[in-house]
Amino acid sequence: MKKIIAVTICSLLLTHCALTQSYLPKATLKTLEGQEISSHQLIDSSQYVVISFWATWCKPCMQELDALAEDYENWKKTTHSSIIAIAIDDSRTLNGVKGILNGRDWPFTTYLDVNQDFKRSLNINTVPYTIIINKKGDIVKRHSGYTPGSENELKKFLKKQAIR
């Protein structure tokens, strides 16, 4: 057993050194109307996409999306990127998603990850969690957690990419 763990950890480190960039995994998401879409439909060949994982019961997630929503018009212009919100609520709190979207007036497209297949395929443990994908679908940035102001770090990163 110890050998398996040791081998896996080494291979993990090696692969990580060789490859810090991974591709957006394929998973099935649902629209608010219940239609299935592939996570690959989130890839936008004209711009970078910020994908933010949240849940109705997660306070820092709300803070992050509120902060992004307040600045969204400016964000789109300066970073040349769009934002998509993925609710990981299961059937316990799923019905509250639409209400929150209404009450909060967020301008983002939201999809549902009902049994958390998309979240799992990205090895995400906790929300909030944000990834940025480039025009090809490569994951170019991952960000775990939220502290007020940390959205500016994402903004800086996107601006740098836009200059390149």
Place this chain on the structure above:
Amino acid sequence: MLKKIILPLSLLFLQQYAAAQNKNPWYALHHFSGGIESNNQYYFENKKSGILLPEKRFASNTYLNLNYQYQHLEAGIQLEGYNPVLQGYPTGYDGNQLVHGFIRYKSKYAEITAGTFYDQFGAGIVFRAYEERQLGIDNAILGGHLKLIPVKAIRFKAFAGRQRNFMDLSPARLIAGADAEFDIIAIEKDNNQTHLNIGGSYVYKKQEVTVPLPNFPDHITALAARINFSRNNYSASAEYVNKSIEPDFQNKYIYKKGAAFLLNQSYSSSKGWGINISLRRLENMDFKSNYVSTESVTSLNYLPALTKQHSYLVSNIYPHNTQWLQEIGGQLDINYHFAKNSPIGGAYGAKFILNAALYNALDTTRLSGNQGFSSKALSFGKEKYFRDINLSFEKRWTAKVKGSFSYQHLFYNKAALQGGPYGSVDANILIADFLFKIKEEQSLRTEIQHLFTKDDEKNWYALLAEYSFSNGLSFYASNLSNYQSKKINYFNVGSAYNHNSLRLSLGYAKQRGGLVCVGGVCRFVPTYLGFTGTLAYNF
């Protein structure tokens, strides 16, 4: 079983790796990803608060995932280590083991999985395999899974296998299921967006008869039918489940069929308000792959408490607990957004949220023999389980100050919901939650909470302060105090740091169990006194 999967899987990787090297740079098509999460605790004793030292002072839960993707192929493994398991988690998690391994082929029309997998049929009332690490739940199925999408409007799923039971497999020898969903209407025009789909599920469980009871069933079947409708701002969904006679340890071996009904309706106005109503009725719906177990880790279905999920300390003292043997009730949500530059909304807008829930026992008649009880279909029983009403008003008051005020009234039948010789609890809760921007890159969040009650353990208060830097570093301190009855303070001090996908945290706490949201994330924590250190990283 897992070893049988891992070996061919590794060979397949090597073969594909070699093949790809000839055509493309290897990294262009092969994608590796993974993650590690390690939660560690060091315990202290506190006899005054009734916290005893566990067998070992140090405990650790560690999870390691590795995933691989090559064109239509995916594979992954998960290793888990409990050395030993953290306090408050089921003790069945023990030792180090490769717990999951799968290989999957995915195309536009089909998805085939061999190994461990998760899935959900409908709302999960009839079947849900999922992982919730914070709660210690992982009821994955080991076997085969197939999903077919012959045309866009038809989805079919089927699986067969055995369920995980901690570090082993559950006694039920076979779990199998099938689910089909059809889109009847799918109109997507600007002024008319209408969708109607129907679905049906079947779940089969083959079990060994180990209890000396007459006519004990060696298999259980469950059938479900569902319908989803949405038109513009309105949506409705309903699901009905019928389960064959299933005596088990939790229902005291009554020979009774199970049934569940769930109805949701919601309307969202384009003017910033929305309403949602859910109704649910449950009757003998415990459905486990291990019928002698009380652990939810072997549940085949998912029956969550349909109430507001709170993130405040005092609101989590009396949470509703689903009564799957018999329960009827529902919840209502109303959200309202006050526009910017309106009298109440002010310069930045404001939000008002109302949530109310009500759950009772069924209206039942006790039956002689081993059949348990009979019940009236849509009638509420006299026994009240849970009621609450939550009102919350949230607003950005100035450019630098954002805050909310919340009120909650609750009724909690502690005897029925926790089991034991308790009275019921009537309580009122007031909460003020504020976020102050100190400088461009620093902020302070404070919470003041109070629970007023003359019942049970009397009044509680909680205070929380969290100072955060935009670079991901935060410091927090909180205290939850039962200051009239038990006179106990549950404190929590610590720091968390998030950088890209790395999360580190260190804290010292006397912790009551519940959902705690500090340091940028929310998680459920068990009761303990001691240090907690967490490391999480993924790529």
